[in-house]
Amino acid sequence: MTASAPITQDVHTIPRKLPTDGKLNLVGLTRDKLREVLIDAGTPEKQAKMRVGQIWQWIYQWGVRDFHEMTNLSKAYRAQLDEKFTVEIPEVVSKQVSTDGTRKYLVKIAGGHEVEVVYIPEEDRGTLCVSSQVGCTLTCSFCHTGTQKLVRNLTAGEIVGQIMMARDDLEEWPVPGAPKDETRLLSNIVLMGMGEPLYNFDNVRDAMKIAMDGEGISLSRRRITLSTSGVVPEIARTAEEIGCLLAISFHATTDDVRDVLVPINKRWNIEELLSALAAYPNLSNSERITFEYVMLDGVNDTDEDAHRLIDHIKRHKIPAKINLIPFNEWPGAPYKRSSNNRIRAFANIIYQAGYASPIRKTRGDDIMAACGQLKSATERARKSRKQIEAEAGLGD
Numbered sequence: 001m002t003a004s005a006p007i008t009q010d011v012h013t014i015p016r017k018l019p020t021d022g023k024l025n026l027v028g029l030t031r032d033k034l035r036e037v038l039i040d041a042g043t044p045e046k047q048a049k050m051r052v053g054q055i056w057q058w059i060y061q062w063g064v065r066d067f068h069e070m071t072n073l074s075k076a077y078r079a080q081l082d083e084k085f086t087v088e089i090p091e092v093v094s095k096q097v098s099t100d101g102t103r104k105y106l107v108k109i110a111g112g113h114e115v116e117v118v119y120i121p122e123e124d125r126g127t128l129c130v131s132s133q134v135g136c137t138l139t140c141s142f143c144h145t146g147t148q149k150l151v152r153n154l155t156a157g158e159i160v161g162q163i164m165m166a167r168d169d170l171e172e173w174p175v176p177g178a179p180k181d182e183t184r185l186l187s188n189i190v191l192m193g194m195g196e197p198l199y200n201f202d203n204v205r206d207a208m209k210i211a212m213d214g215e216g217i218s219l220s221r222r223r224i225t226l227s228t229s230g231v232v233p234e235i236a237r238t239a240e241e242i243g244c245l246l247a248i249s250f251h252a253t254t255d256d257v258r259d260v261l262v263p264i265n266k267r268w269n270i271e272e273l274l275s276a277l278a279a280y281p282n283l284s285n286s287e288r289i290t291f292e293y294v295m296l297d298g299v300n301d302t303d304e305d306a307h308r309l310i311d312h313i314k315r316h317k318i319p320a321k322i323n324l325i326p327f328n329e330w331p332g333a334p335y336k337r338s339s340n341n342r343i344r345a346f347a348n349i350i351y352q353a354g355y356a357s358p359i360r361k362t363r364g365d366d367i368m369a370a371c372g373q374l375k376s377a378t379e380r381a382r383k384s385r386k387q388i389e390a391e392a393g394l395g396d
Contacts (some may be wrong), residue, residue: 002219002377005046006186006243007212007394011085022084023083023084023085023086024084024086024214024378025086025087025088025157026035026055026085026086026087027057027059027088027089027101027157027160027161028155028157028159028203028206028207028210029156030158030209030210030214030316031056031158031373033076034052034055034056035048035049035052035131036049038052038055040053041080041081041084041085042080045393051073051077051331053215054070054072054073055070055073055081056215056216057215057216059087059216060164060213060215060216060217061174061215061216061217061218062173062174062175063164063167063173063178064087064298065087065088065089065316066087067081067082067087068082069204077205079356082291086094087212088107088161089157089161089162089164089168090107090109090115090158090161090162090165091107091108092105092106092107092169092293093107093108093114093167095104095169101121102118102119102120102121103118103119103142103166103169104116104117104118105117105118105119105166105169107167109134109154109158110129110158110253110294110349111295111305113134113151113152114134115131115133115154115158115162115193115194116131116193117129117130117131117162117165117166117193118164118193119169119170120187121185123162125184125187125188126170126184126185126186126187126188127187127189128162128163128166128186128188128189129190129192129193130159130162130163130189130190130191130193130195131149131153131154131159131162131174131194131195132153132159132191132193132194132195132196132197132200132203132204133153133154133194133195133196133199133200134150134151134152134153134154134194134195135149135150135151135195136150136196136282137150137194137195137196137199138192139232150195151184153195153196153199153200153203154200154203155205156202156203156204156206156207156210159203159204159207160207160211160346161212163186163217164217165190166186167186167217169184172184172185172186184309185387187219187223187224188215188224188225189208189211189218189219190224190225190226190247191224191225191226191227191391192225192227192247195227196228196229196231196264197226197228198226198228198230198231198234198235199225199241200239201234201237201238203266204226204242205241205242207360208224208226208244208345209242211224212224220243220357221242221243222245222247222287223289224242225245225247226238226242226245226246226247227243227246227247227248227249227292228246228247228248228324229248229249229262229264229308229349230248230249230264230265230268230273231268232268232272232273232276235276235277235280236276236279236280239280245287245324246277246280246289246290247289247292248273248277248289248290248291248292249262249264249292249307250291250293250309251292251293251294252265252270252293252299252300253270253300253305253308253309253312254308255268255269255270257299257300258270259306261294261296261299264310264352268292270312274312274313274315274316274318275316276314277316277318278318279319285387287319288319288320288321289318289319289320290321290322290323291313291320291321291323292321292323292325293309293311293322293323293324293325294325294326295324295325295326295327295337295338295342295343295346296327296335296336296337296338296341297327297336297337297338297342298336299336301337301338301342301343301346301347303345303349305346306346306349306350307349309322309350310349310350310353310355313355314353320355321355321356321357321358321362322350322355322356322357322358323358324343324346324347324350324357324358324360325360326338326343326359326362330364343345343359344359347359366370
């Protein structure tokens with residue numbers, strides 16, 4: 001299948017600039033690019049493949065940032081690397097810990113911008129919610145992140161750097177030479193943080209390839225879920241070039257309602273989106289597409305909505321599960337959460353139709369870390385409640 005042309009936006013990814021000391025950051029480079037820069041810096045071409053493998057393991061398997069600690073390299077070569085390169089990840093500005101153990105990090109990236117990253121511990125897994133953009137371009141009306149204007153795409157290094165940052169905080173880097181431990185505190189990645197991942201496809205792909213690489217962080221593709229609001233032309237590419245699981249921010253069963261909740265629907269409507277999902281390569285019951293559905297009181301939560309949702313999925317023969325998300329309210333939000341009884345009734349209709357319909361447990365809402373609540377702290381502090389309400393259309 002021929003990959004579709006990349007979707008373009010009026011947004012840029014910050015170029016890979018040299019730090020002020022003139023060194024190039026190696027984090028986020030693909031293996032091919034790493035080989036290229038090593039050769040350019042004087043590594044003999046015949047040694048380049050081996051050197052890439054060694055440096056890759058030190059950075060992504062062991063979490064080492066100091067070239068002088070890369071002990072299977074000669075002292076002279078370590079000094080050569082230290083002269084030309086650096087290994088840097090986003091800086092943690094603040095960390096909040098919820099009463100339920102959820103951790104929310106505010107991290108600073110190049111240009112002084114900030115993004116939020118959330119770690120959610122559960123009994124059988126630990127999930128990191130990763131951001132792909134500073135702000136968001138989609139302006140989904142129920143989402144707090146959407147009230148922060150898009151600034152720029154994150155680089156591959158800034159995306160995979162969020163994973164490395166969380167492993168630092170969890171103290172989860174293995175010790176070279178120690179017995180292998182398959183237990184993972186950070187076992188899953190969800191691209192559900194700030195931004196639309198498929199509007200930053202190349203950087204997201206490169207970062208996830210690094211995360212999945214067996215000689216590094218080594219997360220299975222089935223442990224990575226990419227959530228999109230429905231950038232239809234990039235959906236097939238996601239399967240072909242990343243191969244991870246897919247989640248769709250669906251949230252409505254008619255175009256009229258989805259146009260308001262998820263404005264990208266005006267470009268690619270429900271029918272176009274469902275057709276693309278039905279054609280998702282290698283789709284099977286073992287790799288179902290997750291439909292994310294936020295429950296909004298009196299907006300999208302009727303019995304009729306539940307039946308329409310089932311009809312959509314059955315008509316297109318899409319193996320699916322439906323995650324029902326109680327709306328996480330934020331200051332000035334124009335919607336209210338559906339009642340618990342209404343959510344349970346909606347879930348029961350879906351379950352009776354033969355689809356899994358888990359109701360997502362709200363995590364981290366006491367620190368504004370729940371789904372749809374992420375927003376740079378500096379941006380949030382910059383605005384008064386009155387301004388936020390005005391942007392949400394609630395002003396006088």
